[in-house]
Amino acid sequence: MYHSVGTSGSFFSVTPSEFTNQMEFLRRNYDIVSLEDVLSFVSGTVEFSRRSVAITFDDGYYDNFVNVYPYAKKYELPIAIFVASGYIGKEMSLGNVSLKMLSWKEIAEMSKDTVTIGAHTSSHPDLRRLDLNRAQNEIEMSKVEIERATGRPVNFFAYPKGAYNNALFNLLKSSGFSSAFQVGEGLVRKGDNPYELKRVSIDSSVNYRVFVAKLTTASEWYAELEKACGKLISFLSSLSGIVKYNGQ
Ligand SMILES: [Zn+2]
Numbered sequence: 001m002y003h004s005v006g007t008s009g010s011f012f013s014v015t016p017s018e019f020t021n022q023m024e025f026l027r028r029n030y031d032i033v034s035l036e037d038v039l040s041f042v043s044g045t046v047e048f049s050r051r052s053v054a055i056t057f058d059d060g061y062y063d064n065f066v067n068v069y070p071y072a073k074k075y076e077l078p079i080a081i082f083v084a085s086g087y088i089g090k091e092m093s094l095g096n097v098s099l100k101m102l103s104w105k106e107i108a109e110m111s112k113d114t115v116t117i118g119a120h121t122s123s124h125p126d127l128r129r130l131d132l133n134r135a136q137n138e139i140e141m142s143k144v145e146i147e148r149a150t151g152r153p154v155n156f157f158a159y160p161k162g163a164y165n166n167a168l169f170n171l172l173k174s175s176g177f178s179s180a181f182q183v184g185e186g187l188v189r190k191g192d193n194p195y196e197l198k199r200v201s202i203d204s205s206v207n208y209r210v211f212v213a214k215l216t217t218a219s220e221w222y223a224e225l226e227k228a229c230g231k232l233i234s235f236l237s238s239l240s241g242i243v244k245y246n247g248q
Helices: 016-029 035-043 062-067 069-074 104-111 132-150 167-174 208-214 218-228 230-240
Strands: 056-059 080-083 091-094 097-100 116-119 156-158 179-185 197-199
Touching: 016 069, 016 208, 035 116, 035 179, 062 069, 062 097, 062 104, 080 104, 080 156, 104 116, 104 132, 116 132, 132 167, 167 179, 179 218, 208 218, 218 230
Parallel strands: 056 080, 080 116, 116 156, 156 179, 179 197
Antiparallel strands: 091 097
């Protein structure tokens, strides 16, 4: 799970050169699969013969069009971008900076290639804090607007800030979503609940070695360890320069 790829200086911006290094590593060592493939794997209808990874981007930053899309197009990588539809053509604050968002034109162009556009609500709220009617509006509005702009069905969802509860599973299902992604660190396994699929967050604090480790079960050990002794870890992290992911 990426957010921005650029030189904004935000904690959530990975520089283009680091992003390229990470993609080269994935292309050498993994099969890069689509979200449809992930879902087929989770439901048990498809087996992967090699280690496989799906690449997602949250929010819909304009820099995805400039710094990610050309690479994805060149190597035919099936990436996915989860777009907060109410922010299209506007700006969104990402940590300490404000970043330009994608336009509908760019979204439509990318969706004609190997880019899957997923929904990420309209106004990017914490869905747990809304009553179910408002949550449903947020979820369905983003789906309808993206479908109108791209002419393609939108089946995948990502929870803003990774915030979700069990009541949202049925809401997403009845709104026509086949799956939803959270930000909990970890790998996707056969039989997982398709409405709480884990991801591995990649931000500016992730160096090459950490990137490689995060793609293994090490990401889950780290998440467990962090839960068990959160305070100690954040203290140690501040010493070692590793900054804890704080959700976007
Ligand atoms: Zn987001």
